[in-house]
Amino acid sequence: MHQQVKWVSTLLLAILSSVSPLAGASTFRVVASFPVLEDLVKRVAGDDISVSTVVPPGADVHNWELTPPNVLAIEEADILFYNGFGLEPWLRHVKAMSDDSLLLKSVAENADFTPQPILTGRYKGTPDPHMWLDPEGAAAYVEVIADTLAEHYPDQAEGFHARAQQTYQALQLLDQAIKERLDGVPNINRTLVTSEAGLGYFARAYDLEYAAIWGVNHETQGSAQAMAQMSTRLANERPPALFYESTVACIHMDAQAREHGIKLAGPLYVDTLSPADGPAYNYPAMLRHNAELIHEALGGARPD
Template identity: 70%
Template sequence: MKKQVSWVSTLLLGTLVSVSPLAGASTLNVIASFSILEDLVKRIAGEDINVNVIVPPGADVHTWELTPPNVLSIEEADIIFYNGFGLEPWLRHVEAIADDSLTLKAVAENADFAPLPIITGQYQGANDPHMWMDPKGAAAYIKVIAETLAKHYPEKAEAFYARAEDTYRALDTLDQAINERLEGIPKTNRFLVTSEAGFRYFARAYGFEYDAIWGLNNETQGNARAMAEMNERLAKTRAPALFYESTVPCIHMDALSRATGISLAGPLHVDAFSSQDDQAYDYPAMLRYNAELIHGALGGARPE
């Protein structure tokens, strides 16, 4: 069994609830499509549900290919939570394996949180799947998760909803703390540029202008036209720094950095956590890590 992930942050999130590993077998077997969603599901499932993940920390959810262990776990699952809005293009293979007893739940597509359009690339105009990058979006995910688990395991519904309430409060605390950390960045420096367009919800939540080279990692990355267009935009709007993400090569941003003379920072985390030994090991730690990196690279005020 995987080591329990703690949501406790000594700096920002002392109120988050700790979840211990399962002591034994559970009634339901639940799968989350990728590590960030797994973490959110575990917050609600507690010790009552066995939760596994298809795409592990560090791997790119967009480009994953199912493994034999994935297939075995899918065959034993009762519920699979996935994001939706095209985040997991390999989901068609899951649907081919699944029988009528398996519940497939698209969390983002069922969340009460208005989607933003993807701003560039092959999928421009389609719904941006990265809603969890705003804690308010993650809170909307929690509601879907709690309601789905309660429907399938009604005798534990009260516990699921209680954990959901605790998580709403913790996410609100996280949101306020991230906002306070980032508000010291000067207005003239509040321009965020990444490789994949995965930070639009984050940018809206915390007051940044935003741009990216491509829309989703499962399209052609960093083609000549996209790179030339970004180079032209950067010449007009001088960003203090460029950022690359943990699940993509840094070569595209490195090339733009060299061409423009703009400094390069990273990696940011959006589609995957880091390992347990690194700084972005769960949801609040990931947002906190991103905020610190952005704060430093964009010239945020130093604490007195």
């Protein structure tokens, strides 16, 4: 406990000595834990709410360490939306330093969306936190976000709910477009294999068989036992391609691809978005990019 207090105090001292107060910023400030959630919050919040993210695009939300600018943003925020179900191990530091003026809200743990278990690794059987990779899960997040913002900022509640309704409709169209695209993958090729077991909800939503080497990125990655188990499975099943993710090194999956003579494809975006000029610059772009990459790598039908 003393080490934790010392750690928080050091961060606070750094920001107090090096950062000047912000001028001209919105009166209402909300923080999201990672870029995917930030994108969903912005869709509901509108222009009058300042929304930022703790973990920047491209970084791994599981293994992030809070920075002095993170601490400053959290200190000034009214609400911090986080995913929950263990996605953000660093959240314990936020809870240690925050007071009753900051509302901490888990979108996944409060969403009207049934979690499925992590399928492998140290955390096997516990709730899989990656619900947003099914558009229906993202819609459930949006409901939590809208209700929370409306309760906290009641004067703007009508706008929050109106934008949430627009987002629901857009997510339905996105879901349908991805289903139509992935329906073009032949039945014998519908196996998705990734490094982290983060795409379980996506696989379930679009009728793909799913396997992964490890469970979540903050456990031991690519252990000898996990690699051997995956090698045995690939020797028996031989899918058309293996996939790696943007937030993990591709060395483990590359080793499996080389061993079995299987194509390696990626990156898929799971726990983050790309920079603004990348292929996964927002939530819909992320899912479309993943769907297109999977469609092509698994031998999906090409348009005439």
